[in-house]
Amino acid sequence: MHILLVGAGLSGAVIGRQLAEAGHQITIVEARGHVAGNCHTERDDETGVMVHVYGPHIFHTDDAEVWDYVNRYETFKPYKNRVKTTSQGQVFSLPINLHTINQYFGKTMRPEEARTFIAEEQADTTIEDPQTFEEQALRFVGRDLYEAFFKGYTIKQWGVHPSELPASILKRLPVRFNYDDNYFFHRFQGMPENGYTAMVERILDHPSITVHLNVRFTRDKAGDYDHVFYAGPLDGWFDYELGRLGYRTLDFERFTHDGDYQGCAVMNYGEEAVPYTRITEHKHFSPWESHEGSVCYREFSRACEPDDIPYYPIRQVKEKALLADYVKLAEKARGVTFVGRLGTYRYLDMDVTIREALDTAAVFLDKGAETPAFVKPPL
Numbered sequence: 001m002h003i004l005l006v007g008a009g010l011s012g013a014v015i016g017r018q019l020a021e022a023g024h025q026i027t028i029v030e031a032r033g034h035v036a037g038n039c040h041t042e043r044d045d046e047t048g049v050m051v052h053v054y055g056p057h058i059f060h061t062d063d064a065e066v067w068d069y070v071n072r073y074e075t076f077k078p079y080k081n082r083v084k085t086t087s088q089g090q091v092f093s094l095p096i097n098l099h100t101i102n103q104y105f106g107k108t109m110r111p112e113e114a115r116t117f118i119a120e121e122q123a124d125t126t127i128e129d130p131q132t133f134e135e136q137a138l139r140f141v142g143r144d145l146y147e148a149f150f151k152g153y154t155i156k157q158w159g160v161h162p163s164e165l166p167a168s169i170l171k172r173l174p175v176r177f178n179y180d181d182n183y184f185f186h187r188f189q190g191m192p193e194n195g196y197t198a199m200v201e202r203i204l205d206h207p208s209i210t211v212h213l214n215v216r217f218t219r220d221k222a223g224d225y226d227h228v229f230y231a232g233p234l235d236g237w238f239d240y241e242l243g244r245l246g247y248r249t250l251d252f253e254r255f256t257h258d259g260d261y262q263g264c265a266v267m268n269y270g271e272e273a274v275p276y277t278r279i280t281e282h283k284h285f286s287p288w289e290s291h292e293g294s295v296c297y298r299e300f301s302r303a304c305e306p307d308d309i310p311y312y313p314i315r316q317v318k319e320k321a322l323l324a325d326y327v328k329l330a331e332k333a334r335g336v337t338f339v340g341r342l343g344t345y346r347y348l349d350m351d352v353t354i355r356e357a358l359d360t361a362a363v364f365l366d367k368g369a370e371t372p373a374f375v376k377p378p379l
């Protein structure tokens with residue numbers, strides 16, 4: 001079959017490769033001037049540092065098949081994500097761990113002492129059934145840690161007060177009573193030696209795959225193909241006829257520095273008074289390289305307007321209701337499968353994106369043109 005993939009991010013690349021290997025002819029159209037979607041990396045002209053152009057991306061997974069998959073196309077160097085945060089005039093370790101707690105309260109507690117201290121002297125036990133993010137945080141960690149590490153950051157990141165967000169966002173106790181500051185628990189973690197774009201280029205390097213960059217798909221082209229996999233925005237497929245699904249977008253402010261600016265890749269800023277959420281110093285993502293200069297980006301979050309890049313789906317009550325209406329429309333469509341973070345309006349880590357792309361390709365190889373609109377339901 002002749003198959004069209006809209007979007008040359010991880011979703012499009014992985015589905016395209018799987019289907020090309022099974023003998024199908026693949027055409028990919030990509031609106032941007034590069035492949036790899038939001039994982040795109042490129043070298044900074046001035047400093048030579050490899051930059052994660054759409055924000056920092058750390059690969060982490062528990063899925064051994066996905067880990068094998070990415071290692072087939074790129075060498076992954078060991079990398080542990082250790083994030084710091086600046087708040088109330090000090091630098092702390094994240095996620096909140098024993099070091100953070102001892103430093104914040106000026107104590108030298110051992111794990112069980114800290115657990116008791118948080119439970120008995122900090123947590124607000126008058127809140128019996130937390131309904132909001134704020135109540136949940138107060139119930140778990142108390143006002144001091146909530147205000148230093150959650151409140152300002154959340155307001156900046158999501159543009160709403162934590163008292164307007166559901167408690168479900170903070171599902172588990174967001175505190176570790178040991179000194180483990182590795183951000184992710186997954187078994188496999190790493191950074192692609194030559195960047196994510198080099199990896200995606202290799203995934204796409206197959207004689208049956210043709211990629212057209214700087215080409216924006218419009219729905220009238222769908223009829224030229226036996227099937228379409230669409231990794232663009234779900235509401236965009238329908239020309240936003242029911243309204244726009246809400247996203248947060250990001251603005252990045254670049255600056256350079258001689259030497260080492262902040263000593264780590266990601267420094268969060270927990271206070272509302274600092275307008276940016278974090279500063280990323282990209283050379284720390286490639287500790288095996290050496291660069292005299294450094295390039296950093298301040299990251300600002302705001303509501304996404306029609307001409308902005310959609311980054312984080314908001315998925316609150318209003319957006320989910322609109323999503324349900326779009327899902328109903330999409331389920332009636334024929335010859336198209338909606339995939340990836342934009343096509344299914346979900347936040348997806350890279351490993352989940354690859355897992356879903358592999359599963360979607362397998363469904364297509366089994367069902368062909370009968371493949372449903374969603375292999376992974378968005379709701």
Ligand SMILES: Cc1cc2nc3c(=O)[nH]c(=O)nc-3n(C[C@H](O)[C@H](O)[C@H](O)COP(=O)(O)OP(=O)(O)OC[C@H]3O[C@@H](n4cnc5c(N)ncnc54)[C@H](O)[C@@H]3O)c2cc1C
Nearest residue numbers: 007009010011031037038055057058217232340341349350
């Ligand atoms: C700030 C940020 C940080 C992240 N950090 C991490 C991390 O640390 N670790 C992790 O595992 N994941 C991270 N992610 C998630 C990661 O970016 C996604 O998993 C991944 O990008 C999803 O790939 P995709 O192909 O589904 O979507 P995308 O990468 O968005 O690709 C979709 C592509 O479709 C193209 N497109 C859209 N509409 C059209 C159209 N009409 N015509 C042609 N082309 C079109 C777009 O230009 C885009 O290139 C992060 C995401 C963000 C936003």
